[in-house]
Amino acid sequence: MSTSVSTGGVTTGPIEGSTKEYLEVEHRSGLGTVDGLRVPTRRVHLTDGDHLDLYDTSGPYTDPNAVIDLERGLEPIRDSWTRPEPIDGAATQLGWARAGIVTAEMAYIAAREGVDAEVVRTEVAAGRAVIPANHRHPESEPMIIGKKFAVKVNANIGNSAVTSSIAEEVEKMVWATRWGADTIMDLSTGKDIHQTREWIMRNSPAPVGTVPIYQALEKVKGDPTALTWEIYRDTVIEQAEQGVDYMTVHAGVLLRYVPLTAKRVTGIVSRGGSIMAAWCLAHHTESFLYTHFDELCEILARYDITFSLGDGLRPGSIADANDEAQFAELRTLGELTTRAKAYGVQVMIEGPGHVPMHKIVENVRLEEEWCDEAPFYTLGPLATDIAPAYDHITSAIGAAMIAQAGTAMLCYVTPKEHLGLPDRDDVKVGVITYKIAAHAADLAKAHPRAQERDDALSKARFEFRWTDQFNLALDPDTAREYHDETMPAEPAKTAHFCSMCGPKFCSMRISADVRAYAEENDLVTAEDIDRKIAQEMAAKSEEFTAAGNQVYLPISEVAAP
């Protein structure tokens, strides 16, 4: 059904029912140069002649005119844009935003989000939004993470010690961004970490995040106690040079917080958190991530890498949510946020995890209070522990709610969470599920253009434009496939009925009759209606009876193929 084809191991071609279009934007820099920005959009073509443009994360892979060559990588579009001079030493989006400069990246994002560029600059300057864009990842299409903008979704990929290969991981990146992932995290832990990441970086249109401690741990053969600041620092620089856009750093796991987890039901469940806990306990020394934090800020500032301050002590179960260990670390992340921003480094804060619904809002409130409103980036949270194999759903509930409360980016969870490694199908289900959560939050926050898509799809549904309904869906292929299962024939795609009621009776068609009646009789308010009813009740009844009581079309008109 899908028009996609596999090229060189990755999926290319437009998403069903849509084409790739570019918005041409001229950005005039303060340096007198003009950058020509081409901002991608996904245009869904409707059968009524209309179309709807959607935010597009899929990069050149969905553009049939783009030449995809994984060996060569994507075109380094940002290299041709004007890069402002460093401001007080910080050549970062934060530094420039504070200095009143609208960068090409900000202009690009403004067009993408449908807002004024000044809104982008202001939010970045205040530290309420981040633009993860390493100078060495020129292939990326700039995007923003902040609560004033559309809620974003991150997809984790990465091979592990147990399974997976490089080619699979690159395809997972392409596949995840095809379905709407805004950023990718490469969490590889096995062999060929450097090489896998290089392939992903050079071919990713989305910002890429990593957790450098994972690779550092590989360098010491998996023994956390053998880690040193120097090994870690060199790993950060290695990844910075490759173009990693944001890095998870668990610098808030302090020695004195570790024993606070001892009475928990599930202890420490973050890999990074437990690595650092093991190191701190073994050496009885404060975490080197904390003690060397200033040096880390200097490195990240040089590349404009965004900190994603990790929640190493996040709860791994409902029982452990919002406990002393979790919030102790969050306070420290607040302190680190202030220190990082002083270096001009952009910062976001990672959040839980597993949290029952009534404790979700408190997480956002404290994060905003203690971390100076830095964008919150949460993993779910799962609203219950009892549904392994369905944790994309348990966590989508928490994710939608925490995003409504102000979380700016959601890290997806796949059906395999807690059980195994996600395959291609799991990645898609995880991304689509999280697009649902993010979009539900955009609606609840009255994000300017969010409801356009719901309205267009619902209108198509009401008018029995089945193909439009499929094509406006987050996953056109699966929607069409499910319809085919019950109503396989092509005529059913244009039939004015659906499988729930069958051809004889259709509630949606009766509604259309109601509408026609109201329009004919000029009924708008409840008062109009009461008046009309009083006037016409007797007359109308006769008229309808004379017309054979037909408020819907005869069967023959709709059931014929």
Place this chain on the structure above:
Amino acid sequence: MSTSVSTGGVTTGPIEGSTKEYLEVEHRSGLGTVDGLRVPTRRVHLTDGDHLDLYDTSGPYTDPNAVIDLERGLEPIRDSWTRPEPIDGAATQLGWARAGIVTAEMAYIAAREGVDAEVVRTEVAAGRAVIPANHRHPESEPMIIGKKFAVKVNANIGNSAVTSSIAEEVEKMVWATRWGADTIMDLSTGKDIHQTREWIMRNSPAPVGTVPIYQALEKVKGDPTALTWEIYRDTVIEQAEQGVDYMTVHAGVLLRYVPLTAKRVTGIVSRGGSIMAAWCLAHHTESFLYTHFDELCEILARYDITFSLGDGLRPGSIADANDEAQFAELRTLGELTTRAKAYGVQVMIEGPGHVPMHKIVENVRLEEEWCDEAPFYTLGPLATDIAPAYDHITSAIGAAMIAQAGTAMLCYVTPKEHLGLPDRDDVKVGVITYKIAAHAADLAKAHPRAQERDDALSKARFEFRWTDQFNLALDPDTAREYHDETMPAEPAKTAHFCSMCGPKFCSMRISADVRAYAEENDLVTAEDIDRKIAQEMAAKSEEFTAAGNQVYLPISEVAAP
């Protein structure tokens, strides 16, 4: 993997890892008789020798000692229980509760929910909870719907004009209750409606609801304008005699409300609502369901059938949520609630549909205010319209939130919603998804025993008791299957590591080390820890180095099969 087998077309046998047990309860009626009640429970057996008892909706089908004979039907257990005399003419749970009588059904429910019988009686007497239990459905295992109790889930089944068969529908009922459906609605619209329902009634351990207008419409060959009160009334009596426990009645769709839907994006999407709208418009007369409501109350009171007052004007899209038409009808449902209760008839109120997150709570607030806190029973709601094929998820988000706000029962939505008819797999996914939403709400409402299951599962997860983790899950079979995909070997089920980190490094194992360390050193509060750190920092560091920096077990001890 599952131990289930198919007997006579339906699935029988215990759910993986559990056995059927019965709580023996003696109920002393006011009439001096003693009823022996056997309240079923699902006992999950854990590998550490412990067990956990769970609320069990699956009926005799999961009891290997029960003889299943679909022709004969289930044992009519309630026929042997004492039935109190009618109180002021109303032989209903509401009538008896008001008179201070604890019925056998209430005693059964109290044991099932783990609360005092007096709590059950009080909530029913106040109309805040209902016990749908037609005197003519003696095979049913009593259950309660009310916000003080565990949130319940309904599964819709039923053949349609387009597809399906009787045997399939009976199996769907067995299958849905196996996975946790608390009630079943038979929404059949095609041929053999009466016969299909008879099979379901005689074999259903769960209360069964219907929408009588569907069958009435069949009797007039699908022409809504040909409906009459008499045809409808006779259909209600026919279904009442068969034992239907609750009936959806769209008596709030008044003539003057119909044109209020004309400007909507999706008009009227409820089948019952559109049938009545078509009838009202055609005849320009007030709905016969409204004008004959008192007669309907008299009928329902005789059988103790519960009203499920239908929301015929519920929104079918985000755009139409919380509009004038929807709330006009809700006010009328409030009026009808008062009238029904005056006849001693139990009442619940149906709710939407499609509602963005920020408009969900208002639905509960108005329902409680206008309908005297009658239990709310909602369909989702879907928090966005843009994900056909994933509407079990879009709606689980809304369902969890509306249940947290006080909704007592959730009507499930399957992945096929808007696209086709659910098959067996869809029914299971729909039920499991809604059990997640219901359970998340139970946690958020601090329902007494809800968190026991989360804690038991999380503890099993932390201790690498994989089999226990699977068996405590809502869907043990799928959890195990997903684990097998990545780690197929049986030893992996007892291995102290998982596929995310592999055997070399495991965050959960490090947590266990932290715990051991804290216990050894008697660390509980943050102060203990600070003191300990100051005392021992230097000493401990030496000691750990001497011990070879081992904070976790050597690989060889865990990687061996």
